Amino acid sequence: MILGLGLLLLSFIRKNDHLKKVSLEVLFLIALATLPVYVSGQAAAETLKGQSGVSADAIMAHNDSALASFIMMEITGFFAWLVLWRMRRIGWPTTGLTYTVLVLSVLTVAAVARAANIGGDIRHPEISGGQYAGLFGQSSGTPLISAAAIKDFVLQHPWVWPTCETLHFIGMSLMFGVLMIVNLRLVGWLRGMSFASVHRLLPFGLMGFGINFITGMFFFIAASEQYTQNVAFHYKIILLMLAGVNYLVLTVYDEAWALPASAEAPLSGRLLGASALVLSIGVMYFGRMLPFIGNAF
Amino acid sequence: MLSALDQSAFSTWLLSSNSIWAYPTVLTLHTFGMMVLVGAALMIDLRLLGFGRGIPLSSLERLFRVMWGAFWLNLVTGTMLFIADASKRATQPLFLIKLLLVASGIVTIVLIRRRIFDGTKEPMVISGAAKRLAVTSLLVWCAAVTAGRLLAYVG
Numbered sequence: 266m267i268l269g270l271g272l273l274l275l276s277f278i279r280k281n282d283h284l285k286k287v288s289l290e291v292l293f294l295i296a297l298a299t300l301p302v303y304v305s306g307q308a309a310a311e312t313l314k315g316q317s318g319v320s321a322d323a324i325m326a327h328n329d330s331a332l333a334s335f336i337m338m339e340i341t342g343f344f345a346w347l348v349l350w351r352m353r354r355i356g357w358p359t360t361g362l363t364y365t366v367l368v369l370s371v372l373t374v375a376a377v378a379r380a381a382n383i384g385g386d387i388r389h390p391e392i393s394g395g396q397y398a399g400l401f402g403q404s405s406g407t408p409l410i411s412a413a414a415i416k417d418f419v420l421q422h423p424w425v426w427p428t429c430e431t432l433h434f435i436g437m438s439l440m441f442g443v444l445m446i447v448n449l450r451l452v453g454w455l456r457g458m459s460f461a462s463v464h465r466l467l468p469f470g471l472m473g474f475g476i477n478f479i480t481g482m483f484f485f486i487a488a489s490e491q492y493t494q495n496v497a498f499h500y501k502i503i504l505l506m507l508a509g510v511n512y513l514v515l516t517v518y519d520e521a522w523a524l525p526a527s528a529e530a531p532l533s534g535r536l537l538g539a540s541a542l543v544l545s546i547g548v549m550y551f552g553r554m555l556p557f558i559g560n561a562f
Numbered sequence: 563m564l565s566a567l568d569q570s571a572f573s574t575w576l577l578s579s580n581s582i583w584a585y586p587t588v589l590t591l592h593t594f595g596m597m598v599l600v601g602a603a604l605m606i607d608l609r610l611l612g613f614g615r616g617i618p619l620s621s622l623e624r625l626f627r628v629m630w631g632a633f634w635l636n637l638v639t640g641t642m643l644f645i646a647d648a649s650k651r652a653t654q655p656l657f658l659i660k661l662l663l664v665a666s667g668i669v670t671i672v673l674i675r676r677r678i679f680d681g682t683k684e685p686m687v688i689s690g691a692a693k694r695l696a697v698t699s700l701l702v703w704c705a706a707v708t709a710g711r712l713l714a715y716v717g
Contacts, residue, residue: 427715431708434596438707442601445628446617455624462616469608526618546594553593557586 266338266377269295270370277367285358289345290513292370296342297509301502303335304485308493313387323386325413330383332486333409334376339478341369343471350467350516376409412486419487426487429480436480437549440473444545447515451530451538460524467516497558501551508544511537567648576646585646588639595636596710600703602629603671607703610678610688610696618684626675633668656709656716663706670699 272288275281310328313319348362419425447463447470449455485492492498514537515521521534530538551558567573576584602625609617644651651657678685678692688696 427712430714431711434593434707434711435600435704438597438600438703439604440601441597442603442605445598445601446605446622446625455621457621458617462614465614465616466605466608469613526621549594549597550590553590554582554586557582 266295266370266374270367270374273363273367273370282352282357285363286349286352286517289349289352289358289363289366290517292345292366293342293349293513294510296338296345297506299335299338299342301506303331304493304498304502306331307485307489311490311493318388320387323383327380327383327387328412329410330376330380332412334373334380336410337369337373337376341366341373343475344369346471346513346516347468349513350464353464353517353522354461415483415486419483425483429483433477433480433484436473436476437552438473440470440477441545441549443467443470443473444541448538448541451521451534452542453529453535457526459526460518460521460530462526464516464522467512470512492555495555495559497551497555501548501555504544504547504551508541508548511541511544515541564649564652567645570645572642573646573648576642588642592636592639592643595632595639596707599629599632599636600667600707602632603667603699603703606671606674607696607700610674610692611700612688619679620684623679626671626679629671651713654713654716656713660706660709660713663702663709667699667702667706670695670702674699 269288269292272284272291276284276288307328310324313324314321344362344366348358348366351362352358419429443466446455446466450458450460450463518534518537520531521537524530524534529535576588579585606622606625608614609619609622674692674695677695678688685692
């Protein structure tokens with residue numbers, strides 16, 4: 266994260282657009298990598314709970330601050346992607362959006378530092394004397410965002426889970442619609458459209474992902490033990506990571522960008538398109554199979 | 563008739579077999595078909611509403627084939643899921659609403675194909691009527707997904 270922010274700062278100082286692009290790509294990839302980090306952190310918390318020498322309050326506070334930094338990181342990654350997408354279309358990074366990413370990165374670094382600080386208290390409560398005063402000077406009583414409150418909200422209102430499921434399916438369809446057009450074009454099954462024209466649809470794919478990220482987080486926070494130990498969920502996250510990298514390549518793909526309507530994509534493009542389709546169907550498969558594979562629920 | 567379906571060997575196998583190839587696979591195929599059909603419909607609707615103007619309508623023609631393939635897949639898998647739970651589903655208002663919504667969605671797709679993708683020329687501007695049809699299609703498909711997904715939770 267510091268690396269991504271550092272690169273971005275350097276690119277501003279050097280006024281180097283290429284460096285700016287690299288730093289935005291790094292930030293997007295970090296946002297992707299944060300997903301398994303958060304998920305495995307939740308699994309670790311479940312394992313640690315009830316062990317001696319471990320502060321339950323600190324786990325909870327760390328969990329909440331980790332959730333806040335995770336959300337910050339994802340927002341940063343989203344905006345970094347948006348700049349990259351615009352940059353590919355118009356040729357240079359839009360200043361306003363890039364500064365937004367810069368500010369978000371600084372806030373994310375601060376949030377991560379706070380989470381790490383509280384995380385240290387889990388095993389070493391003696392350092393802070395049991396007070397979880399983080400960078401923002403907040404005590405453990407008032408977290409920025411509370412996983413427990415989200416959990417209660419989802420579990421106490423019977424309409425929340427079905428509503429999230431419904432939105433999750435609509436988001437999935439939106440995302441897959443975009444992936445289908447872009448990647449069937451690359452594979453060569455859809456013809457007569459330039460790559461630049463289908464590239465226009467990519468934000469809708471990310472919008473679908475956004476819907477599914479938010480609704481998916483509701484499921485995960487409300488019933489994390491249902492997912493952390495489920496092998497289908499692990500596969501789903503792994504495939505999602507790969508699909509995310511694939512999406513980034515599609516967004517900044519120079520060789521395909523120049524493809525006119527009638528031209529066939531190079532071999533790398535066809536492979537990229539085919540793998541994107543396989544990966545996204547795989548993500549759907551393991552998502553739908555969650556209740557049936559592994560520790561079925 | 564309905565209870566005969568409920569008690570058929572097929573229904574018993576689908577519901578109580580521990581095989582991953584029974585209920586889970588049929589349900590997943592149904593989800594896959596939905597994702598392809600609704601995903602393609604949403605893309606055509608968005609294109610008609612002015613997103614991705616650079617995409618020639620004629621190049622999207624092939625998507626209709628994809629949608630019909632997905633529709634038949636879901637008709638087959640949907641029938642299998644219905645047989646498994648026939649007497650409950652047949653009397654469930656939400657299920658009937660879902661069928662109606664899916665049928666309406668198909669009608670919007672057929673109308674879009676006939677009226678806008680007539681294969682003769684590339685329209686320079688999308689007419690207001692075409693845009694209204696696209697909005698209708700978008701809403702109907704989202705409603706159909708909603709009704710279908712809620713079947714797992716309502717009555």
